[in-house]
Amino acid sequence: MAEFFDSKSFVLPSQVKDDVAGRLKDLRGIKGLDFEVKGDALDGAKEFSAMLLGLKKRGVKISHEVLIKLEFPNSISRGKALDIMGSLPKPTNGSLRVRVHMKGQE
Numbered sequence: 596m597a598e599f600f601d602s603k604s605f606v607l608p609s610q611v612k613d614d615v616a617g618r619l620k621d622l623r624g625i626k627g628l629d630f631e632v633k634g635d636a637l638d639g640a641k642e643f644s645a646m647l648l649g650l651k652k653r654g655v656k657i658s659h660e661v662l663i664k665l666e667f668p669n670s671i672s673r674g675k676a677l678d679i680m681g682s683l684p685k686p687t688n689g690s691l692r693v694r695v696h697m698k699g700q701e
Contacts (some may be wrong), residue, residue, distance in 0.1 A: 602693045604631075608683035611691045616677055619695065624670020627696035628679060630663040634689015643684045650679075670698045 602614045637643070651657050656666040665679070680693055 598699065599694050599696045602695075604690045604692045606686070606690055608681055608685060608691060611683065611693050612677050612680040615680060615693055615695060616673075619673050619676070621697060622673070624698040625673065625676045625695060626667055626670050626698050628665045628676060629694040629696070630665075630683060631692040631694075632663065632683070632686055632689065633691075634686030637684035637686055639684040643682060646679070646682050 600618060602611050602618075605611050605614065647657055647663075650665065654668045656668070658664045658666075676695065683691055
């Protein structure tokens with residue numbers, strides 16, 4: 596059974612990344628990331644979109660509503676997850692929050 600935790604809500608992607616990095620001490624793989632993005636617009640959305648396209652080509656299932664959900668076919672490392680969080684676009688007049696889905700105990 597996969598476990599998860601939520602970051603706090605922040606304005607900058609770097610703040611979300613730092614919050615998760617401080618809480619993500621577990622060495623288990625990461626099975627998914629959910630990004631809650633609120634605001635008027637996204638700065639850097641084009642670059643983030645290109646990164647998502649690259650992930651999709653590698654078999655990552657991506658869905659989006661108000662939420663962007665990434666479900667990895669194989670778990671990813673802490674470092675890779677933090678890299679993805681660091682590349683999130685900055686919302687204008689908004690906030691970011693991440694839910695990290697951990698691989699269950701085997």
